[in-house]
Amino acid sequence: MRIREQSLARIASGASFDVLIIGGGVNGVAVLRELALNGVSALLVERSDFCMGASGASSRMAHGGLRYLENREFKLVAESTCERNLLLKYAPHFTRPLEVVVPLTSYIKGLPGSILRFMGVSTRDNTLSAAGLKGALYLYEFLGRVEKVLPLHRMLLSRGVFPERLAARYKAVISYFDARIRNPEALVLEMIEDALSASQDVACLNHAEWSMSENGDITVLDSLGGQEFALRPKVIVNASGAWVDRVNQKFGLQTHYIRPVKGAHLLIRHDELFQRMAGRAFYFDDGKGRMVICYPLDRTILLGTTEIQVEDPNDASIAPAEVDYLLSALSSLFDDIKITADHIATVTTGIRPLQSGGGASANQANRDHMIAEDRLIVGSVPLLSLVGGKWTTFRAFGEQAGDRIFGLLKVTRKADTRRRPYPGAAGFGVGEDGAERIALQIASTFGLSPKRAHDLVKRYGAIAADVAAHCAEENDRPVASLPDYSKREIGWLVVRRAALMLDDLLLRRTQIVLDGRCNEAVIREFATILAEARGLDSEWARAEVARCLEIPALIIRSTASLSQEAWHG
Ligand SMILES: Cc1cc2nc3c(=O)[nH]c(=O)nc-3n(C[C@H](O)[C@H](O)[C@H](O)COP(=O)(O)OP(=O)(O)OC[C@H]3O[C@@H](n4cnc5c(N)ncnc54)[C@H](O)[C@@H]3O)c2cc1C
Numbered sequence: 151m152r153i154r155e156q157s158l159a160r161i162a163s164g165a166s167f168d169v170l171i172i173g174g175g176v177n178g179v180a181v182l183r184e185l186a187l188n189g190v191s192a193l194l195v196e197r198s199d200f201c202m203g204a205s206g207a208s209s210r211m212a213h214g215g216l217r218y219l220e221n222r223e224f225k226l227v228a229e230s231t232c233e234r235n236l237l238l239k240y241a242p243h244f245t246r247p248l249e250v251v252v253p254l255t256s257y258i259k260g261l262p263g264s265i266l267r268f269m270g271v272s273t274r275d276n277t278l279s280a281a282g283l284k285g286a287l288y289l290y291e292f293l294g295r296v297e298k299v300l301p302l303h304r305m306l307l308s309r310g311v312f313p314e315r316l317a318a319r320y321k322a323v324i325s326y327f328d329a330r331i332r333n334p335e336a337l338v339l340e341m342i343e344d345a346l347s348a349s350q351d352v353a354c355l356n357h358a359e360w361s362m363s364e365n366g367d368i369t370v371l372d373s374l375g376g377q378e379f380a381l382r383p384k385v386i387v388n389a390s391g392a393w394v395d396r397v398n399q400k401f402g403l404q405t406h407y408i409r410p411v412k413g414a415h416l417l418i419r420h421d422e423l424f425q426r427m428a429g430r431a432f433y434f435d436d437g438k439g440r441m442v443i444c445y446p447l448d449r450t451i452l453l454g455t456t457e458i459q460v461e462d463p464n465d466a467s468i469a470p471a472e473v474d475y476l477l478s479a480l481s482s483l484f485d486d487i488k489i490t491a492d493h494i495a496t497v498t499t500g501i502r503p504l505q506s507g508g509g510a511s512a513n514q515a516n517r518d519h520m521i522a523e524d525r526l527i528v529g530s531v532p533l534l535s536l537v538g539g540k541w542t543t544f545r546a547f548g549e550q551a552g553d554r555i556f557g558l559l560k561v562t563r564k565a566d567t568r569r570r571p572y573p574g575a576a577g578f579g580v581g582e583d584g585a586e587r588i589a590l591q592i593a594s595t596f597g598l599s600p601k602r603a604h605d606l607v608k609r610y611g612a613i614a615a616d617v618a619a620h621c622a623e624e625n626d627r628p629v630a631s632l633p634d635y636s637k638r639e640i641g642w643l644v645v646r647r648a649a650l651m652l653d654d655l656l657l658r659r660t661q662i663v664l665d666g667r668c669n670e671a672v673i674r675e676f677a678t679i680l681a682e683a684r685g686l687d688s689e690w691a692r693a694e695v696a697r698c699l700e701i702p703a704l705i706i707r708s709t710a711s712l713s714q715e716a717w718h719g
Contacts, residue, residue: 151343154648157193157353158372161379165351167193169555170368170383172397174356175205177536178389179338180548181555182352183345187565188552191351193381195358195370199654200342201335203391205541206658207500209415209443209455211431212237212245212542213328214294217441218517219286220264224293226518230542231294234329237542238299240571242578243585243611244337247300248330248445249430251313253320253483254280255437278435280305280322287326300327314426315485325430330445334541335658336610339647340573347573356648362401366528374650385558386526387551388535392463392501398535402527407537410461411502411512414468415454416476417495418444419666423487424451424713432483442479449713450495450666453480457502457512466499473497495666495708505538519547521554532558574611588612596622605634609660617642629679631671632662637679644683652677652694653701666706673698 169185171178174196185192196202214231215223237245256279264282287303294300303326306312312323331337342354359371368386370379390397398405424446431445444453456472473491480489508515519539526533534554539547545567556563571578578584585607593603596618606614621638629635640655649655655676662668674695681691698704 151346152646153339153342153346153354154356154650155645156346157355158375158377160350160353161193161355161370162377165191165353167191167351167353167381168384168559169193169387170195170360170381170385171387171389172360173203173389173391173393174200174338174354175203175389175391176201176334176338176541176544177205177391177539177547177551178387179341179345179354180544181387181389181536181551182354183341183348184548184552184567185555186345186349186352187567187570188556188561188563189349189351190555190559190561191349193352193370193383194342194354195360196354196356197359197373199356199651199658200648201338201658203393204500204502205338205391206335207413207415207498208334208541209413209452210331210334210447210541211248211328211443212331213540214290214542215517215540216286216290216326216328219289221514221517223517226543227290228293228296229546230540231290232296233543233546235294235297235299236545236568237331238329239297240569241331241337241575243572243574243607244331244333246330246332247327249325250328250433250443250445251323251325251430252278252283252433253312253316254278254283254322254324255319255435257281257321277437277439278441280307280324283324287324290326300329303327313428313430313432315487317482317485328431330431331541332448333609333661336574337572339659340611340613344570344573356654357650362526364528366526366531383531385555386531386533387555388533389551391503394503394535394537396463398524398533401533403524403533405522405524405535406506407522407535408463409459409504409506409508409515410463410465411504411515412458412460412465412499413455413502414472414476414497414499415452416473416497417447417664417666418451418453418480418489418493419449419495419708419710419713420451420487420489420493421710421713423484423489424449426484426487427451434479434483436475436479437482442476444480444483446713447664448661450664452664459512460501463501463503465501468497468499493708493710495706496663496668496703498703503538519543519550521551523554572611574613576612578612588614591615592618602634606639616646620646629672629675631669631675632667635660640676640679641683644680649680650684652680652698653704655680656698656704663704663706666708668704668706670699670705673704 169192171194212234306323357373392410504515522535524533589603589607620642626638643649643659649659677691
C-alpha cells in the first residue's frame, strides 16, 4: 500500500468524496477507517504529518483514566477500559499490559478529602491514601470487566516486598494494570492502510492544505506536489484536535469547543533507574496531590506529564520550572537515585484538545469526548467537530462519529471495528504474543538474522514481512549511523508510509528520538536516504538537515549511558 501515491491517483481520477475529514491525528484516521469499511467515500486532509499533534505527543498509554473516577466520569472510564482491553486483544503487536506501581505515603490520610471530591462537594486535590486507592481500584476493575484481559490489583504493606530502595517515606504500595501502546504512530498508519485497502473510494493526504471559496467549494492543495483539487463534500468532519476552533473559524463559524491544555514529557537516559523500574510504570503523588507518571520505554524513561492551560494551540514551549519540577519529583521516588538535567535526552510537548468548561484547574477539565454539529453558512453543509477524547478511546469516538455521518447520509452501517484486528496483528492470534513465531518465519523466508527479524516485527508487527520483502528486492545495506535500520527499510517508510519530510521519518515513522539515539550523524544520513527515495537532490537534503537541527525535540542532549533495548511486557 502506497498511501500517498494511491491517494493522489484516486483524487486525480476525478473521484468525488462525500465526506471531508480535516486532521490526520488518531481520531480523524479512526473516522476514515469507519467510513471506508462502510462504503462511504471520504478524503482526509492533514496539513502537516499524520500524528503531528497530540496523537504523536501522548504518554503512549491505553488507560481507563483511574483519576477520572474522582470526578465521577464513570461512563468515560467504562468506555476507556473496554477500549484498552480491545487494543490488547486486537493490536497485540503494539500493545502490552503495563503494571502501574503506586507508592503511597498514607494509609488513610487524604481519604475524607477524596470522598468529598468524589461526592462533588469539594474540588481540591488530595493526598492519595492506600484505602482511597484500593476503593477506587475495585470500582475501576468493575468498570473494566468488559472484554477483561488484565490481572487484578494487589496491595503490598511490608517494605520487604516493595520495589528495591523505594523512598523511605512510602508506607504502602498498590499496583494495578493498564497498557502501553508501543508504537502509536505506526498503529495510525495501519488504520490508514486498512481504510485504503477496504475501499477504493477513500484517500488520505498528509502535507496538504485546503481552503473554502465564497460559494462553498473546497480546494485541496498538495503542498509538496502543488496539485489542486476541488470538491463539494456532503459532510465535513473537523478532527483537528486543539485547532478545532481555528478550523471552524476558517469555515466562518465562531466556536469555543476546545480547552487547550499543554503537556510535556521528559525522556530520561538513566541505566540504573531503567533497570530498577523493571518494565513497570510508577505513578506517584508529588506530595501536593499532583500525580506524576514515569515508565521505561525501549531504551529511555518517559516522565510526565505537566498540565498547563494555554491560549495558543501552537504553544510548544516548556518553562524551566516545569522541567525542574518533574526532575525533582522523579528524584524523590527512590532513596539512592538522583536525576539531573544531564539525564534528559529530550523534551516533548503536545496540546490536549479537551472540552471547554469544567473546573478552574486543568485537571478538573472534562476528559470525555463529544461531537458538535454546526452547519456551513453557504449550502448548510453539516460540519461535525470532534471535541476532546483520549488516544485510548479513538475507536469508540470514530465509531460514534461514523454513526452520526451515516445518519446524515442515510447510510446503514455494514461493518463494525470493535473486534477487527489491526493489519499488523495478522497471525499474532487474538490476545496472543505471536511475535516470536512471526520473527522466525520472516528470518527463514528472507534469510535474515533472528535479531533483524525481531527488530522488524517490533517495529511493524506482521507487516514486517512486507518490509523484509521490499528490502530483499534489491541490494540493501545497514544505515551506518544506526545499523539496526537499513537503507531500503527507510525507503519503504518513505514510499509506502508517506514519510516525506525528515522529521516525519525521525519522529513519527521510527522511534529513534524516543530511543534517545537521534544525533547529527543520524539526521544527515537519514536526510540523504530520504532525498534519494523521493528523487530529490543533495541541496534539498541539506536544507532539511538545517531545518531539523532547529527542532529542539529532535536532538538528543544527554551523554548519560543509554539502556540496552528491552521490550517490557
Ligand atoms: C502530553 C499528552 C499526553 C497524553 N497521554 C495520553 C495517554 O497516555 N493516553 C491517552 O489515551 N491519551 C493521551 N493523551 C490524549 C491524546 O493524545 C489525544 O486526546 C488524542 O491524540 C487527540 O487526537 P486528535 O486526532 O483528536 O488530535 P491531534 O492528534 O492533535 O490531531 C489533530 C490533527 O489536525 C491537524 N490539523 C490542525 N489544523 C489543521 C488544518 N487547518 N488542516 C488540516 N489539518 C489540521 C494537526 O496537524 C493534527 O495532526 C495525551 C495528550 C497529551 C498532549
